Amino acid sequence: MPPANPWRDALNTVGSTFMTSTMIRSTSKEAGMPASALYFRGRVGVLGDVSTDAAFDVLGIFSRRVVDSVWERSAETAPQAAVDAYLDVCHRWGRENLVDDKAAARATVLLEQVLDEADLAPMLxxxxxxxxxxxxxxxxxxxxxxMAVREIRGGQYFAALGLVGLSVPRAMLVDPGAGAERMSTLGWNDDEIAEARLRQRPSDSGRWRDAQSALEGAFLGLLGDVVGEDGVRALGEALLAVQRVPND
Structure with a gap:
């Protein structure tokens, strides 16, 4: 039997926990930026010296005000320096938190196969x-x-929302795992959330479910094209079996 869907929780745990860690905040400060800036600058810096407009477009889930503020307050940071610091945190987090065993090795091989062979042209x-x-x-x-394969799934999610004609803030409002509370933690203020509510439509919940269905089909289809049906099952099982280093 294939595992319970591991693609949101298991992939996020391994690929994004470092993004909100104390490690990334302290490294950001050491680099002379606000604590939250390295997440933004490092993640987007892989695209080079991009404008605020481009950063806002690819990040997707943050208000324009937040992205503008980060870009203004970290303007002196070179893109490659931000990428290097971001990857350093990612690697240190992995070494300190992930057990090096058969499941980790298997998941790594399959994830890197996806990165080596998948056609990702629309997902910057x-x-x-x-x-x-x-x-x-x-x-x-x-x-x-x-982290990189998670970016694939994120790119497909935004594409799926576009397919059903649903904006990101409207999608967050009807997402059972997000809502206005989640938007607040991502920096959306009360006025911005209220504006998003004004733009809501009765069909938004149905559209969001359609987008989720499209996302799952697209993501599993992409994985299957690269590693095959057995590989998709093996990757899911490996991700669910990845162990965390026990805390002392």
Whole structure:
């Protein structure tokens, strides 16, 4: 039997926990930026010296006000320096938190196969991270590969929302895992959330479910095109079996 859908929780745990860690906040401050800036600058820096407009477009889930503020307050940071610091945190988090075992090695091989062979032309962030240099050890490679494949799924999610004609803020309002509370944690203020509510339509919940269905089909289809049906099952099982280093 294939595992319960691992693509949101398991992939996110391995590929994005470092993004909100104390490690990334302290590294951002050490680099002379606000604590939250490295997440933005490092993640988007793989595309080079992009404008605020481009950053807002590819990040997707943040209000324009938040992205503008980050770009203004970290304007002196060179893109490659931000990428290097971002990857350093990703790798250190992997080494400190992921057990180097058979499941981790199997997940890494399959995720990197997806990155090596998938056609990602419409997904700019995923395409940028697809080509990033990789470390040598399994825990760091797994953290980076999961982060990059997570970007594939994120790009497909935004495409799915566009397919059903649903804006990101309207989607967040009807997403059972998000809502106005989640928007607040991402920096949306009360006025911006209220404006998003005014734009809501009765069909939004149905459209969101349609987008989710399209996303799952597209993502599993992309994985299957690269690693085959058995590989998709093996990847899901491996991700669910990845172990965390026990805390002392």
């Amino acid at each position: 962030l995923a395409q940028g991270w697809q080509r990033a240099e990789r470390p040598n050890d399994v825990p760091a490679r797994l953290a980076q590969a999961a």
